[in-house]
Amino acid sequence: MTKLRRFILIFVPYSWLVILFLVPFGIVLKISLSDIAIARPPYTPILDLSTGWAGFKEYLSQLDFENFVFLAEDRLYFLAYLSSLKIALISTVLTLIVGYPIAYGMAKAPNHWRPTLMMLVILPFWTSFLIRVYAWMGILSQEGFLNQFLLWTGLTSAPLTILNTDIAVYIGIVYTYLPFMILPIYATLEKLDDSLIEAAEDLGCSRLSAFWLVTAPLSKPGVIAGCFLVFIPALGEFVIPSLLGGSDTIMIGKVLWDEFFSNRDWPVASAVAIILLLLLVIPIILFQRNEQKNREANQ
Amino acid sequence: MAQTQHPQGVFAPWDDPAEKPIIRFQSVSKHFGDFTAIDDLTLDIYSREFFALLGPSGCGKTTLMRMLAGFEAPSEGTILLDDKDIAAVPPNQRAVNMMFQSYALFPHLNVHDNIAFGLKRSSMPKTEIPARVDEMLRLTRLEKFAKRKPHQISGGQRQRVALARSLAKAPKLLLLDEPLGALDKKLRNDTQFELMDIQERTGTTFVIVTHDQEEAMTVASRIAVMDEGRIVQVDTPDRIYETPNAVYVADFIGDVNLVHGKLHNDDQGRPSVHWGEGRTPIVGSMMDPAPAGTEVHFAVRPEKINIGTERPRDVTNCVRGKILDIAYLGNISTYHVELPSGEVFKAQATNSRRIARRSFTWEDTVWLWWSDTAGIILTR
Ligand SMILES: Nc1ncnc2c1ncn2[C@@H]1O[C@H](COP(=O)(O)OP(=O)(O)OP(=O)(O)O)[C@@H](O)[C@H]1O
Ligand SMILES: [Mg+2]
Numbered sequence: 181m182t183k184l185r186r187f188i189l190i191f192v193p194y195s196w197l198v199i200l201f202l203v204p205f206g207i208v209l210k211i212s213l214s215d216i217a218i219a220r221p222p223y224t225p226i227l228d229l230s231t232g233w234a235g236f237k238e239y240l241s242q243l244d245f246e247n248f249v250f251l252a253e254d255r256l257y258f259l260a261y262l263s264s265l266k267i268a269l270i271s272t273v274l275t276l277i278v279g280y281p282i283a284y285g286m287a288k289a290p291n292h293w294r295p296t297l298m299m300l301v302i303l304p305f306w307t308s309f310l311i312r313v314y315a316w317m318g319i320l321s322q323e324g325f326l327n328q329f330l331l332w333t334g335l336t337s338a339p340l341t342i343l344n345t346d347i348a349v350y351i352g353i354v355y356t357y358l359p360f361m362i363l364p365i366y367a368t369l370e371k372l373d374d375s376l377i378e379a380a381e382d383l384g385c386s387r388l389s390a391f392w393l394v395t396a397p398l399s400k401p402g403v404i405a406g407c408f409l410v411f412i413p414a415l416g417e418f419v420i421p422s423l424l425g426g427s428d429t430i431m432i433g434k435v436l437w438d439e440f441f442s443n444r445d446w447p448v449a450s451a452v453a454i455i456l457l458l459l460l461v462i463p464i465i466l467f468q469r470n471e472q473k474n475r476e477a478n479q
Numbered sequence: 480m481a482q483t484q485h486p487q488g489v490f491a492p493w494d495d496p497a498e499k500p501i502i503r504f505q506s507v508s509k510h511f512g513d514f515t516a517i518d519d520l521t522l523d524i525y526s527r528e529f530f531a532l533l534g535p536s537g538c539g540k541t542t543l544m545r546m547l548a549g550f551e552a553p554s555e556g557t558i559l560l561d562d563k564d565i566a567a568v569p570p571n572q573r574a575v576n577m578m579f580q581s582y583a584l585f586p587h588l589n590v591h592d593n594i595a596f597g598l599k600r601s602s603m604p605k606t607e608i609p610a611r612v613d614e615m616l617r618l619t620r621l622e623k624f625a626k627r628k629p630h631q632i633s634g635g636q637r638q639r640v641a642l643a644r645s646l647a648k649a650p651k652l653l654l655l656d657e658p659l660g661a662l663d664k665k666l667r668n669d670t671q672f673e674l675m676d677i678q679e680r681t682g683t684t685f686v687i688v689t690h691d692q693e694e695a696m697t698v699a700s701r702i703a704v705m706d707e708g709r710i711v712q713v714d715t716p717d718r719i720y721e722t723p724n725a726v727y728v729a730d731f732i733g734d735v736n737l738v739h740g741k742l743h744n745d746d747q748g749r750p751s752v753h754w755g756e757g758r759t760p761i762v763g764s765m766m767d768p769a770p771a772g773t774e775v776h777f778a779v780r781p782e783k784i785n786i787g788t789e790r791p792r793d794v795t796n797c798v799r800g801k802i803l804d805i806a807y808l809g810n811i812s813t814y815h816v817e818l819p820s821g822e823v824f825k826a827q828a829t830n831s832r833r834i835a836r837r838s839f840t841w842e843d844t845v846w847l848w849w850s851d852t853a854g855i856i857l858t859r
Contacts, residue, residue: 378550379583381570383597383648393596397587 205457212450213243223446247451257435257452261459264432267346267421268414271353275410276403278354279361283402284395286362287369298366301359313352313423320348320424344426352420353410360409368402369395401471408467416456432456490700491715492525499562501526501652501684502547507556509542509708516542518708519556529678529685531695533731534705540688541580543705544654547686548577560652571600576648580656580688582641584629590640591616591625597648615643618673620666635661642670646677655687659694667691671698692732696720704728720780722766725859729778734813736784736824738777742769742856750856752777755820762795763854779854784826786814788839790846797848800824802841816847 217224225242228235251257286297304312319325320343327339342348372395380390418433425431432452439449492498500523509517516539524530532540545551546558549570557564565573576597584593594615598608616622619639624632629640638661645653658674659667675698678685689695695702696716703713704727712719712728723729726737738761740754750768751760752775761777769775791797800816803823807830814826826847839845 373581373583375579375581375583376585378548378570379577379579379585379644380596382548382550382575382577383644384571384600386571389600394585394587 208450208453210243211446212247212448212454213245214447215242215246216445216447221446222444247447248455250448251451251455257432257455260430260432260435261455263430264415264417265459267349267353267429267431268411268417271350271357271414272407272411274350275354275357275361276407279358279406280365280403282358283362283365283369286366287372294370301362305359309356310419312356313419316348316352316355316424317343320351343424344429346425346429348424348426349421349429349431352424353414353417356420357410357414360413361406364405364409365399365402368399372398404467404470408463411463412460415460490527492528493523493701498525500524501528501561502686503557503559503562504543505557505559507546507553507558509539509546509551510554516708517546517553520708520710522703522710522713524684524686526684527678527682529675529687529698529700531699531702532686532688532705533690533692533695533702535731538705539708540705541656542708544577544656544686544688547652547654548575549573574651575654576645576650576652577654578641578645578656578658582629582637584637584640584644586629589626589628590621590632593629593640594643594647597644601648611647615647618646619643619670635663635666638662639670649681649683652684652686655685657688657690660690667694674698702732704731706731722855723778723857724766726776726778726857729855729857734781734825734827735778736781738822740775740777742771742773742775742858744768744771752856758820759795759797761854762851763856764852765856767858769858773858776857777854778857779849781813781825781827782811783853784824784847784849786816786826786828786839787846787848788843791848794848795851796854797846798824799844799846802839802843802845805841814845816845 211223214223214225216222225239227239231238282301286294286301289297317324321327322339322341322343324343326342327336330336331339342351376394376398377390380394381387385393416433416436417431418437421429421431422434422437425434436449436452436456439445439452443449492500502522502524504520504522507517507520508515520543532543534540542551546553547560549565549568552566557566559565560568560573560575585596588596591612594612595608598611599605603611612625613622616625619642621636621639621643624636624640629637632640638658642655642658645655655674659670662670671694674685677683687695687698699716701713702716702719704711704719706727712724714722714724719728719732723732729735730737738752738754740752740761743751743753743760745751748768749762750765751762753760754777763777763779785791790799798818800818802814803817804815806813806815809830811827811829814828816824816826818824824847
């Protein structure tokens with residue numbers, strides 16, 4: 181009985197992982213090793229089990245790393261990865277700078293206010309992500325609300341060009357992923373015992389140094405979690421750079437889209453995706469290591 | 480008491496009008512919403528005192544300390560430290576350190592760094608800090624745990640870290656909120672003596688909250704007994720014990736027999752308590768005389784009551800009853816004696832003989848008697 185229960189407990193999440201991650205990953209990996217073809221599906225070879233063992237060997241022999249070599253040779257892809265990393269990194273830092281004070285304010289707010297504040301943070305999720313990005317286009321464009329407001333206050337004499345620049349992309353990413361930064365930080369700050377701050381002040385800390393010496397280190401796990409939750413999706417972001425960014429905003433998500441839908445080069449697109457995944461696996465492993473170490477230290 | 484060792488005589492600044500208190504609470508009240516945690520409290524604490532706060536849970540001891548440390552502002556009244564109103568002084572600028580009831584150890588720092596935390600923020604040269612921390616570790620017997628994080632040590636060890644951390648800076652005023660509650664008896668006794676020793680050496684003023692009366696009796700120069708945000712009595716331990724000013728204090732500190740009755744003053748003004756028809760009035764001492772007929776309580780400690788099988792001669796306070804129960808405590812026994820009228824008196828006797836050779840046991844009829852000055856008559 182307990183064996184069966186344990187089996188189900190382990191089997192369910194693992195089958196989830198196999199069906200929704202490993203199988204698609206295998207398919208994409210296979211396509212990335214294939215060649216482009218004007219056909220449907222647009223690549224070759226295609227596994228045909230009716231030809232038997234010999235056919236399968238023939239099939240395997242046609243797979244190669246050509247597409248990866250191509251990616252390595254064309255600087256465009258390298259630059260796209262680099263620029264994605266840069267944008268993801270900068271927006272993660274910006275999100276942290278904006279998100280931490282909000283999370284801190286929420287954690288320090290009177291108890292009866294907290295559910296409301298929490299609601300406000302997750303409220304944007306109730307409307308479609310696309311609509312929210314379009315709304316930003318309305319705000320940031322030449323004739324948008326922001327420029328109208330700036331002109332009205334007299335802060336600027338001519339409208340600023342914000343839409344279709346990297347700045348708009350940063351704004352979009354920070355806005356979209358802010359809740360993912362706020363919530364984990366809020367969770368660690370909320371658990372923080374106020375008497376620790378009092379003890380620090382009692383022992384001679386000013387408010388500020390008590391924050392640096394006690395609050396900041398104790399909220400580190402939340403900060404790390406929040407940064408990964410922003411960095412990982414931001415790295416592969418496609419919608420925001422293509423709607424808010426300009427023609428010179430290169431992000432790997434956009435390249436991927438172009439390869440798939442404009443060039444219909446599925447094998448190269450798959451290779452781009454595989455490299456992106458590998459890029460993401462490194463921080464994810466680092467993150468897991470860090471969590472594991474924390475957990476061991478806390479035992 | 481540690482202070483009696485002073486060569487210049489008894490330590491009693493509270494009796495000396497020339498002495499200035501280091502802390503003065505002047506009609507201080509603290510309200511949380513419509514709840515009054517501290518109610519119009521006036522109190523002086525003198526330099527070099529070992530001042531104990533005693534009282535039931537929720538009576539406001541921690542609140543009092545938090546106001547001294549600077550975490551709560553009084554709703555009304557003023558607190559003077561060295562004759563200066565401290566309302567505007569933030570906690571980090573008060574020469575006060577507090578040991579928190581919840582310990583409040585920094586979870587991300589090991590034991591050593593927890594203790595060093597305050598020192599690093601003080602004017603102490605960096606090179607002297609490790610030696611000071613080591614001294615504190617030795618004092619609290621934590622040398623072996625210096626590298627551990629707070630969650631890797633036991634509850635009692637954590638309490639000692641909190642104590643060491645608050646002692647490290649050797650502040651002018653130390654607030655200890657139940658500093659020894661989680662320690663075993665032996666370690667607690669040792670630490671009590673260490674604290675008294677530190678106090679002797681450094682001249683620090685201690686304010687300590689404790690639930691352990693014996694501890695308060697051992698270490699305190701004076702004890703304040705609190706009830707619902709008010710101070711009922713402030714006095715030296717012996718006076719608190721021998722001459723409580725209220726039934727509440729007598730009942731809270733130690734064991735006591737209480738008898739309710741009416742006050743009677745005889746021709747010489749000697750007070751006695753009439754406690755029922757046909758019973759000899761009880762004679763006792765009284766601090767503040769009151770008019771005859773006042774409702775009073777007579778309080779007498781069990782160890783002041785003698786017990787025997789024969790009626791003694793020449794005593795006024797004498798009752799007879801049946802032994803209901805005997806609580807054997809090793810060195811002493813407490814006898815619960817029921818009077819014919821139903822009251823139960825407790826009397827204590829040392830067990831100078833082996834149990835088997837005691838001259839009375841359950842159901843035996845015995846006499847209880849005490850001297851005219853053994854008990855005290857209380858009007859409230
Ligand atoms: N921040 C607060 N808000 C509301 N009520 C409070 C607050 N702090 C304390 N109280 C109340 O004030 C009263 C006194 O609390 P305090 O902590 O001083 O008690 P205590 O004497 O230290 O008790 P214990 O011996 O259990 O530690 C309690 O009834 C408590 O519920
Ligand atoms: Mg308390």
